[in-house]
Amino acid sequence: MTAPKTSKALKSSQKLSQLVKKYYKDIHEAKAQGKKIVWSSGIAPVELFHAMDLVPVFPENYAAACAVKQISQDLQYYAEKAGYISDLCSYFRSDIGHVLSNCTYLGGLPKPDLLVASRNLCTTHVKWFEVLSRYFNCPLFVWDLPFGTLNKKFAPEFHRLEYAISQLHELIKVIENITHCELNTWRLQEAIFLGDEAARLWIEINESRKNRPAPISCTDMLGNLFVLVTLSGTPIAVEFLREVAKEVNNRVSNKIGIVSQERFRLLWDVMPLWHHMELFDRFQSAGAVFVVELYNYGRVWGQRLDCAQPLESLAKRHLTHMFNIDMDSRVKLLREILREFQIDGYVNHVIRSCNVLNGSTLHLANKMKKELGIPTLTLESDHCDSRAFAPAMIENRIQAFLELLEANQ
Template identity: 30%
Template sequence: MTEEKKPQRKKIRATGEMNRIMADYFLELDQAAKTGDKKIAWCTSVGPAELLLAMGFLVYYPENHGAMLGSTRMAAELIPHANALGYSPDICSYLTSDIGSYVTGQTPLTKIFGIEKVPKPDVLVFNTNQCRDVKDWLAWYAREFKVPMLGIHTHRNPSGLNDTVISSVAKQMEEMVEPLEQISGNKFDIDELKKRVALSRECSALWKTVLDTAANVPSPLTFFDGTIHMGPAVVLRGNQQAVDYYKLLIAELEERVKNKEAAVEGERFRLYWEGMPIWGRLRAHSELFTSLQTCVLASTYCNSWIFTDFDPEDPFNSTAKAYTELFIVRGDDVKEQYMKRMIDHFKIDGIIYHDAKTCPNNSNNRYGMPQRLEKETGLPSLTINGDLNDMRLVSDEQTRTNVEAFIEQLEENR
């Protein structure tokens, strides 16, 4: 093997089109921020985007910016600036790197799109379904920009989702309508909300189809591809562009499936990634697994933008349910059932848990889940210690040794 050709990762042709629609999205926001012709809402990534779009806002997602700070490896230099303001290095490194980015006037948008700074918000809207950090994050900007902050406080860690939980979230969403009307200057239109929910549902269904192609053997898609191509599902759901893009991507992936083209040449092992990506090491990790002829092909993270409950005929309740039934919101019993379904569906050989130092809510290895699942399914797992954005918390050599030893273990037991 040492002297042989290294296994290759197959690149996705549709990436160019994705880059184009993402550029259009950011440039429209930048234009609006400069001219003031459209109001801008900042929204947490699994927040009530459809309502904001229906009210006529352009929607900007700080978490998407956080991921860009991570993947461009700018974050570690910026985090200390937020630490100096009193935001601990132990809290969300999206938050700390994003605030660090703002206070130092540096953004990856400049290098990628020629945009000088992030678009100034008219309103900040959060949903604590993911964590408390998103609220604290937007609260900093609310003080900085002196703009209103609205939000939804979601029940965390429920097992079953009953009407009390869902109606509480739906009610909080409905209560946003009046202040949003005042901020936007637009009258709420239920038909526009229905239209946006329908577009989000379509986007979500198409995104699920994209991810489901990985159930084929060999997989035409890797987790690392997924983290990049989920961009439109995050920032353009509720818009036609995302729908059109995923149709294009699906066509390419289905062609791969038909031709049995593997995303990872010579795929030998199929792994599930549980937890956040390590954004500053996406390429390195993709290459590491590819060199081991191992395809990390499914993840909870990429699945988080599949919202199966959207129903345009019942927009508030269905959106509330869609944003609450998510993996990250739920109790470990629900999470484990979900993982078992994914393991079967994607024909998984092993699980990688990423214990992200600054993201406890996305680090599901901490309450004994790997041990319980391993006992129930017999599938081995590996925990990698790292972080989403703070690369000072990543040990590349330890990661490499751990991953190689894990693949050796899978080989021994095959």
């Protein structure tokens, strides 16, 4: 079912592969030099890590990279042979398989000195990192971010914010014990300043997709998210995103789109199929362009930071993530996104190994279909486990969805 590719990555985005290779090389060199390594869940105060000279490593990113490289299946077999059933998160199984098999892709991941897991977004993270803590005999800190609601200004409740800030103070103490260095306020402010600039650029790039035709593809956006997850708070992230923003703005000025004729504007919910990213080209071959992915549009990466209140702004950013707020708040945000980006269709990826998100995302898609009459497509597969990918079934559903969009238009 693979369609001919109808778009190429932006020239600026093509530098990402070099940046990724350099990142993995750098973390191994840092370990060899005696720097402390933290393995963290993807939703993390990465700017704080950089400010405290703690080298951040993200198993989820590595699992996604392995899936793109088509080696995650082998890693999952190692995990399953060790007793971890296939119903568990495929990010988790890929990571455990990488540990058990001593995977050498990109050099593997250097042994951690600290583990940091967040309760927001995914309940699996805590148990996943408990397993890693036992395996590496390594301390684990769980950043407890309570689920809640947002007010009319999309801000979290005061008591949630205060609690999250207190958790950050505890994390700082743990890091100081690991690194034997106290937090330098100036370095934290510098990292927050750089993180804020990266967020500003990310918002600018995302907002550009409101234009017709959309100037940047979802493949570029999902790949470039790596920079924000791992390097926010560093000059490298700012420099890279400035180049992307400059190219995107030039494309907007010259009305250069992802496809020659943009017919439908789509929203993608939850993680992509990292092992079959060409799926997006199938849509683009029909003139259907994804202009929003809730996975990377969530307010963690699109949330500005404040140097004057570094810990408060970090806490606020994570408390307002799309997947860490109640359903009413999500619906309000989603209505706004669908209207502003002029969405014609809603594609929901139901992930076989992620029951935590499936219920809420199906509810959102159904609610938007009933309220706004937006055509929806449900694709059942998995983000890292290619065994859940059924090409013929998915092709049939995509074709029927495109015909529905055509009829609506």
